[in-house]
Amino acid sequence: QETAAAEGGGGDGDGGGSEAEAEAAAAGRVAVLERELSFCAQAVRRNPKSYWIFNQREWAAAQLHALGQCNWQHELELCSTLLSYDARNFHGWNYRRHVVRMHGTSDESEFEFTTSLIEKNFSNYSAWHQRSNLLPRLHPRPSPEYSAAIARELDLVQNAFYTEPCDQSAWIYHRWLVNEYPEPHVIEQEIGRCEELIDIAESAGEKKWPILGLVYLLQRRATSSDLERAVHLVAELSALDPPHAAYYSSLASSLASSLASSLASALNAPAGAGAGAAPGGGGGGDAGPPS
Amino acid sequence: MSKLERDKLMRFIDRGMGILPARFVTQESNRLTIVYFGLSSLDVTNSLDHIADQRSAIIDFVYSLQVLPGPDNNYERCGFRGSPLIGNPWNPNCEPIEQLKHDYAHVANTYVALCILKMLGDDLSRVNRPAVMGGLRAIQAQDGSFRAMFCGSESDLRFVFCATAICSLLNDWSGFNKDLGFAYILKCRSWDNGFGQGPEQEAHGGSTYCALAALSLLGRIDELEGKDSLVRWLLERQISGFQGRVEKVADTCYSWWVGASLAMLGAWDLVNHDMCASFTYSCQHMIGGFSKVPGVSPDPLHTYFSLCALGMCGHDGFQPLHYSLGLTHRAAAAPTVFSS
Numbered sequence: 001q002e003t004a005a006a007e008g009g010g011g012d013g014d015g016g017g018s019e020a021e022a023e024a025a026a027a028g029r030v031a032v033l034e035r036e037l038s039f040c041a042q043a044v045r046r047n048p049k050s051y052w053i054f055n056q057r058e059w060a061a062a063q064l065h066a067l068g069q070c071n072w073q074h075e076l077e078l079c080s081t082l083l084s085y086d087a088r089n090f091h092g093w094n095y096r097r098h099v100v101r102m103h104g105t106s107d108e109s110e111f112e113f114t115t116s117l118i119e120k121n122f123s124n125y126s127a128w129h130q131r132s133n134l135l136p137r138l139h140p141r142p143s144p145e146y147s148a149a150i151a152r153e154l155d156l157v158q159n160a161f162y163t164e165p166c167d168q169s170a171w172i173y174h175r176w177l178v179n180e181y182p183e184p185h186v187i188e189q190e191i192g193r194c195e196e197l198i199d200i201a202e203s204a205g206e207k208k209w210p211i212l213g214l215v216y217l218l219q220r221r222a223t224s225s226d227l228e229r230a231v232h233l234v235a236e237l238s239a240l241d242p243p244h245a246a247y248y249s250s251l252a253s254s255l256a257s258s259l260a261s262s263l264a265s266a267l268n269a270p271a272g273a274g275a276g277a278a279p280g281g282g283g284g285g286d287a288g289p290p291s
Numbered sequence: 292m293s294k295l296e297r298d299k300l301m302r303f304i305d306r307g308m309g310i311l312p313a314r315f316v317t318q319e320s321n322r323l324t325i326v327y328f329g330l331s332s333l334d335v336t337n338s339l340d341h342i343a344d345q346r347s348a349i350i351d352f353v354y355s356l357q358v359l360p361g362p363d364n365n366y367e368r369c370g371f372r373g374s375p376l377i378g379n380p381w382n383p384n385c386e387p388i389e390q391l392k393h394d395y396a397h398v399a400n401t402y403v404a405l406c407i408l409k410m411l412g413d414d415l416s417r418v419n420r421p422a423v424m425g426g427l428r429a430i431q432a433q434d435g436s437f438r439a440m441f442c443g444s445e446s447d448l449r450f451v452f453c454a455t456a457i458c459s460l461l462n463d464w465s466g467f468n469k470d471l472g473f474a475y476i477l478k479c480r481s482w483d484n485g486f487g488q489g490p491e492q493e494a495h496g497g498s499t500y501c502a503l504a505a506l507s508l509l510g511r512i513d514e515l516e517g518k519d520s521l522v523r524w525l526l527e528r529q530i531s532g533f534q535g536r537v538e539k540v541a542d543t544c545y546s547w548w549v550g551a552s553l554a555m556l557g558a559w560d561l562v563n564h565d566m567c568a569s570f571t572y573s574c575q576h577m578i579g580g581f582s583k584v585p586g587v588s589p590d591p592l593h594t595y596f597s598l599c600a601l602g603m604c605g606h607d608g609f610q611p612l613h614y615s616l617g618l619t620h621r622a623a624a625a626p627t628v629f630s631s
Binding site (some may be wrong): 090245 | 443444445481482483488489491492493494495523524526527529531536537538539560561562563566
């Protein structure tokens with residue numbers, strides 16, 4: 001192969017003869033590299049999580065690309081196939097991101113790909129993850145378009161919550177979404193949605209995530225009554241999910257101290273000042289945090 | 292069963308450092324890491340005396356794997372290889388030697404080589420430190436990441452961690468651009484607060500450990516923002532044992548990757564130790580050793596990390612661990628010619 005390339009690449013101005021040789025050498029090289037890709041495809045079926053098989057594939061594709069002969073569309077389809085067997089294969093996702101860069105696939109098209117994966121299975125953290133990469137590229141951040149996109153995502157995760165109530169994936173993504181669009185009306189909306197989910201939950205497993213979601217939202221809005229309620233909800237979580245008791249205990253402590261400072265600053269604030277720090281009803285008598 | 296089967300464990304470790312089942316042939320190039328898992332299992336359980344009579348033979352074996360600069364003093368390929376499979380001559384005294392074509396150090400094997408030497412109380416006097424540093428310099432990319440070998444490989448946080456640990460153990464950072472390395476680590480932070488193997492990658496327990504251990508060894512873990520959110524992400528990985536990523540099954544090695552990460556963040560007390568220990572014991576095999584999940588074959592890697600987990604969960608008589616170096620405190624503290 002090396003010899004053929006050397007002969008082909010001579011450039012001695014000999015006209016037709018060496019040009020034909022050069023073409024033949026390049027074609028030979030392409031054939032070898034395509035066989036390599038085929039070999040890698042067979043190998044990856046047996047070892048879908050091998051770094052080296054993907055390294056070799058990437059190398060062979062790069063060589064073909066240098067010859068203007070890489071079928072990146074085919075590479076993309078291969079990634080889709082791989083991810084259809086195992087949606088969480090990060091080697092597949094990494095290679096796909098590489099192919100997308102080389103091929104110039106649009107972010108919109110990739111976003112649609114993740115949508116199709118999520119619609120097939122809401123428990124696809126890797127697909128949610130890829131969306132978090134794409135969203136800030138699809139719209140300037142911050143901007144009304146970005147906020148609108150996040151609002152659409154907040155609607156989408158609701159489907160996940162109803163279909164797969166015990167699944168963590170969409171809830172963790174939800175936390176990020178709220179962080180990206182923490183406007184009061186969004187917090188209100190999401191608090192309401194969590195409360196609905198808690199109402200219809202049929203088991204401890206189904207209650208846990210909406211309750212935890214509600215706790216974090218209340219922690220954000222952080223009125224004194226929010227924080228009080230959050231402390232009670234965390235106690236409920238300890239009962240629903242005893243293995244994580246130590247974490248809930250530390251969460252309760254930090255909520256209690258937020259509540260204490262919120263009440264303290266409300267007591268110290270001049271009359272009529274400040275939103276969000278209103279003490280619980282009854283004229284500020286009982287300032288201690290609930291136990 | 293919730294009791295360590297010590298005798299079976301010792302026999303399992305012996306086999307792991309003797310002859311492995313045929314399916315491990317694909318791991319030959321990383322043989323030294325398998326030796327590390329075996330020896331560290333002994334160290335953690337206070338049983339290094341078990342191989343006392345092999346100590347100097349093992350030390351010689353490790354040094355025989357040092358990739359040395361040739362007569363031209365080129366350090367690019369230097370460090371330690373994982374196995375003699377390239378056909379290198381037996382050279383435990385590290386005498387000057389011609390370099391072999393296609394012979395390259397591998398950063399993970401350089402790391403475990405130094406760990407093994409420290410565990411066995413060797414003073415590192417045969418380590419060619421400038422050459423190891425030169426080898427690191429040659430594998431750090433412009434973006435601060437490290438690949439495993441000079442001839443090429445993927446480039447990610449696993450090898451950044453190995454490089455920081457090597458510099459720390461040798462007390463020399465001349466082969467490591469700290470600012471670039473630090474910047475790369477931060478680029479691996481994911482939207483959910485965990486760390487992926489590389490930028491844009493999904494957060495993963497193993498890479499989160501690598502990031503935190505590297506930051507810790509760089510003395511910059513306190514600069515980490517959003518620690519509480521990261522602690523929460525890590526704690527949520529405990530479902531019985533620990534999962535490596537969201538919605539995956541628990542696997543014993545993540546008790547270490549995620550557990551040690553939490554320990555480095557001062558949050559190990561928020562873990563359910565009983566549940567972790569219980570899961571770990573459910574992976575103890577009747578032939579000895581531990582597997583990744585219940586009911587499959589045990590292996591040296593999962594055995595070692597299971598033992599670390601049991602130690603962290605309070606097993607009697609285990610050696611305390613240096614979380615960021617991946618050694619017992621005792622081994623980490625062993626003096627060398629490079630100690631300050």
